[in-house]
Amino acid sequence: MEAEYRCPICHEGLTRKEGTLVCRNRHAFNIARQGYVNLSRKQKQAGDNREMVQARTRFLEKGYYGFLREALADMTAGARTLADIGCGQGWYTRKLQGQLKYGFDLSKEAIRHAAATDKETNYAVAGIYDLPLADASLDMVTSIFTPLPEEEMRRVIQPGGTLIQVMPGPDHLLELKELAYPQAYRNPDKVRHLDGFEEPECIHVKKTVPVSDVWDLFEMTPYRYRTSSEGLRRVREAKPMDITFDFVIVRHQRKEND
Known part of the structure; x- marks a missing residue:
């Protein structure tokens, strides 16, 4: 279906x-040859760079x-109209359901990769706090490990x-944190x-699996930038190990009369 930006x-x-x-008003935006459009008002490069996108892709494509x-x-x-906000390179997006699908991220590198590998979704470089969509134009939004722009969610999600x-569960990557830090911590309940939404409904999914590429996993996490040089060395030299993947999936339904 044709995107309605x-x-x-x-x-x-x-149009x-x-x-x-x-x-x-004659504001014009070129569509890239990969099929995405840059609708961000930011002039500087933002979001994941090429190396981060490649590391995340290598890890995710292994299916962990x-x-x-x-x-x-x-x-x-x-879903009829769905937007995946902070979609990165579209690994989740391309499997989501929806008659009309959008993927938004500020990383041009990530969106370029997503648009080249998924022709069923409309991808755009755009900030999640200023989505290029009309009011009440979506019946579903997914937010996977991204900050939540609550006011924007109330604007674009129809009654x-x-x-x-999706957010990390309490034990998510616990073994990795034990390797990187002197004292590991469990994630708080957020x-x-x-x-404007009904009471949330939660689903907890958890799995511990052997991971061979520990460094690629570490590079796609925010821990990469909060770790000492000694901790980075331990992770880089780590042998394959069992790691827990722990997620909380939260469903918020928009109130009918709000």
């Missing part, structure tokens, strides 16, 4: 004219998180629609009620 500058609708999206992706695919069945949020 709004202009990030004036918020008017965008496709050959290889460009144009609004009534496949059980999470399958659970999300089942939960999105029946009765669904927000699916599930909470969102204004």
